[in-house]
Amino acid sequence: MEAERKELMERREGDEMIRMTLCGGQVRVMMCETTAMVQRAADIHNATPVCTAAMGRLMTATSMLSVMMKGERESVTVNIKGGGPMGTLTAVGDHGDIKVCADDPQVELPLRADGKLDVGGAIGKDGFMTVIKDLGLREPYIGQIELVSGELGIDFANYYTVSEQSPSLVALGVLVSGDAVLKAGGLLIQPLPGCPDEVIDQIELRSPMFADLSREMTFAPKEELLEDWFRGMDLQVLDRTPLRYHCSCSRHRMEKALISLGRRELNTIIDEDTGAELGCHFCHSKYAFSTADLRELLEKATRE
Numbered sequence: 520m521e522a523e524r525k526e527l528m529e530r531r532e533g534d535e536m537i538r539m540t541l542c543g544g545q546v547r548v549m550m551c552e553t554t555a556m557v558q559r560a561a562d563i564h565n566a567t568p569v570c571t572a573a574m575g576r577l578m579t580a581t582s583m584l585s586v587m588m589k590g591e592r593e594s595v596t597v598n599i600k601g602g603g604p605m606g607t608l609t610a611v612g613d614h615g616d617i618k619v620c621a622d623d624p625q626v627e628l629p630l631r632a633d634g635k636l637d638v639g640g641a642i643g644k645d646g647f648m649t650v651i652k653d654l655g656l657r658e659p660y661i662g663q664i665e666l667v668s669g670e671l672g673i674d675f676a677n678y679y680t681v682s683e684q685s686p687s688l689v690a691l692g693v694l695v696s697g698d699a700v701l702k703a704g705g706l707l708i709q710p711l712p713g714c715p716d717e718v719i720d721q722i723e724l725r726s727p728m729f730a731d732l733s734r735e736m737t738f739a740p741k742e743e744l745l746e747d748w749f750r751g752m753d754l755q756v757l758d759r760t761p762l763r764y765h766c767s768c769s770r771h772r773m774e775k776a777l778i779s780l781g782r783r784e785l786n787t788i789i790d791e792d793t794g795a796e797l798g799c800h801f802c803h804s805k806y807a808f809s810t811a812d813l814r815e816l817l818e819k820a821t822r823e
């Protein structure tokens with residue numbers, strides 16, 4: 520088991536986003552592998568298979584939004600509140616660095632009638648998806664749509680169509696076996712304005728080929744799949760971006776969070792004399808502050 524696990528880990532180095540075009544730039548295509556980052560999320564959150572699949576699909580879709588952000592200081596946060604037993608899911612993408620958390624990542628649900636993990640049941644479809652693009656110095660962009668399925672692929676396609684006026688095909692896949700993520704990835708296809716109907720028809724005709732994306736990815740390398748799917752459509756690779764699970768929390772950021780509680784709240788914690796321990800929701804790092812540390816922070820807050 521240990522050897523098998525190690526072999527899996529070693530094979531999981533290839534998380535990346537490939538950006539491409541079809542038909543002389545009339546269609547934008549993105550394909551990514553996210554196996555390693557989804558495994559990291561499963562391990563950090565001690566997630567059940569259905570929650571691993573839900574968080575994995577969300578991270579995969581968030582990484583697509585994230586690599587489209589151009590500015591160095593830009594990032595994207597996606598919030599899913601569907602009323603299901605997992606509660607709220609949040610993913611943050613900072614270019615190639617993605618992280619995720621959920622209220623309850625230990626939810627267990629029976630398999631669906633077709634034998635698949637019930638991601639839609641875990642997330643729920645009675646609620647909203649909110650996309651917040653932090654544009655650095657400018658006002659953030661906030662787009663919100665009602666969830667249609669909670670399975671996320673359709674929901675993200677709907678988001679692109681409704682909020683960004685960019686009709687899209689989105690396929691998200693996470694293949695889980697026990698606590699191991701065998702394969703995870705996603706595909707986004709966006710015909711650009713003016714794209715001829717024949718090209719769109721071609722894509723629709725081929726769409727059953729990427730319906731079970733993560734399983735397809737276990738059979739052949741990404742490049743081979745892409746060549747196969749888009750044969751005769753002038754596939755051009757624009758660039759490749761490495762992806763990883765990464766949380767940039769730090770003691771300094773936690774200090775800022777404590778200071779933002781305000782003087783009165785800080786004084787209350789100091790009077791209780793039990794110190795404070797802050798945990799990061801995304802990576803489970805713990806930051807301990809003694810009463811003396813808190814006094815120092817209070818002084819700093821008062822000076823500022």
Ligand SMILES: [Zn+2]
Nearest residue numbers: 766768799802
């Ligand atoms: Zn963290």
